[in-house]
Amino acid sequence: MKVITTIEQLKLIIKKEKSEGKTIGLVPTMGYLHEGHLTLASNARLENDVVVMSIFVNPTQFGPNEDFESYPRDLERDKKLAESAGVDIIFAPDIEEMYPTDGGIKIRAGRQAEILCGASRPGHFDGVLQVVSKLFHIVEPTRAYFGQKDAQQVAIIQTLVRDYNFPLEIRTVPIVREEDGLAKSSRNVYLTEVERKEAPAIYEALLIAKEQFEANQNSEVAIDSATKHIEKYTSGKIDYLQILAYPDLKPVTDKTKQYLIAAAVYIGKTRLIDNIIFSLKGEA
Numbered sequence: 001m002k003v004i005t006t007i008e009q010l011k012l013i014i015k016k017e018k019s020e021g022k023t024i025g026l027v028p029t030m031g032y033l034h035e036g037h038l039t040l041a042s043n044a045r046l047e048n049d050v051v052v053m054s055i056f057v058n059p060t061q062f063g064p065n066e067d068f069e070s071y072p073r074d075l076e077r078d079k080k081l082a083e084s085a086g087v088d089i090i091f092a093p094d095i096e097e098m099y100p101t102d103g104g105i106k107i108r109a110g111r112q113a114e115i116l117c118g119a120s121r122p123g124h125f126d127g128v129l130q131v132v133s134k135l136f137h138i139v140e141p142t143r144a145y146f147g148q149k150d151a152q153q154v155a156i157i158q159t160l161v162r163d164y165n166f167p168l169e170i171r172t173v174p175i176v177r178e179e180d181g182l183a184k185s186s187r188n189v190y191l192t193e194v195e196r197k198e199a200p201a202i203y204e205a206l207l208i209a210k211e212q213f214e215a216n217q218n219s220e221v222a223i224d225s226a227t228k229h230i231e232k233y234t235s236g237k238i239d240y241l242q243i244l245a246y247p248d249l250k251p252v253t254d255k256t257k258q259y260l261i262a263a264a265v266y267i268g269k270t271r272l273i274d275n276i277i278f279s280l281k282g283e284a
């Protein structure tokens with residue numbers, strides 16, 4: 001496995017691989033790898049000749065009062081894990097390499113970014129689209145892999161690819177969970193022992209909402225039951241808990257085929273997100 005830190009070096013390697021007709025799978029991450037990331041990499045491994053994983057804590061997607069500085073980082077550990085999942089190239093640029101100018105050109109996410117995480121984290125998806133567009137141009141992947149844990153992110157990136165004609169396929173990987181149901185996340189390391197015990201209540205609440213919604217298609221009742229569960233079993237504060245149509249992220253109607261139940265909850269100071277995507281005939 002190679003670890004590359006400059007765009008020039010990476011482009012040279014990609015050019016050579018592409019000239020030999022090889023397919024490229026890109027797995028964008030912010031590092032501090034866990035099984036969720038490794039599942040993305042294993043899927044990329046199965047479907048591509050070359051697997052590139054980017055590890056870059058992207059400053060432009062963090063708000064001024066967010067955890068950019070304290071976000072967990074451990075490249076040495078990540079290298080071992082990535083190699084074990086079959087990654088061929090880690091791309092780990094520094095900030096100056098990715099953003100050599102003062103960033104005069106911005107990309108603005110559209111309507112899908114006005115709600116959920118986009119409402120609580122203004123500018124977050126603009127930063128995600130900026131870095132993802134750069135990665136798509138640098139790596140020119142055949143396929144790029146994203147986790148369903150960030151369901152809104154996937155929906156917005158799919159719109160980017162369609163609207164701006166990126167010649168690649170977006171592949172989505174289901175949420176990898178701990179045994180007690182908590183979605184794996186790099187941010188889980190922030191949780192205290194007590195908070196860690198409370199955190200699975202988020203997924204439990206999503207399951208309650210799904211069950212209720214399947215029974216009566218009443219979003220309000222479903223969200224109310226889920227809210228009560230979180231309030232009973234955690235000391236957390238709900239940022240949002242909503243049922244929407246997926247992937248357009250519009251309100252549910254009679255014509256909705258796929259539903260998203262999404263939550264962001266502060267457990268202590270840690271903001272955790274989770275979701276379930278399903279259709280009324282069964283989970284998607």
Ligand SMILES: Nc1ncnc2c1ncn2[C@@H]1O[C@H](COP(=O)(O)OP(=O)(O)OP(=O)(O)O)[C@@H](O)[C@H]1O
Nearest residue numbers: 029030031036146147149150175176184185186187
């Ligand atoms: N539990 C998971 N299951 C599946 N995919 C995941 C999971 N966690 C993260 N991913 C995916 O891995 C990619 C990189 O995510 P990222 O590096 O932000 O990790 P993360 O653990 O989600 O971090 P955080 O939760 O702190 O934002 C994203 O596409 C994300 O959706």
Ligand SMILES: CC(C)(CO)[C@@H](O)C(=O)[O-]
Nearest residue numbers: 028029030058128131150
């Ligand atoms: C896609 C991504 C790597 C862009 O920085 C990030 O938003 C993430 O880890 O989901």
Ligand code: BAL
Nearest residue numbers: 030061062124150153
């Ligand atoms: N997985 C989303 C990255 C972030 O929270 O900034």
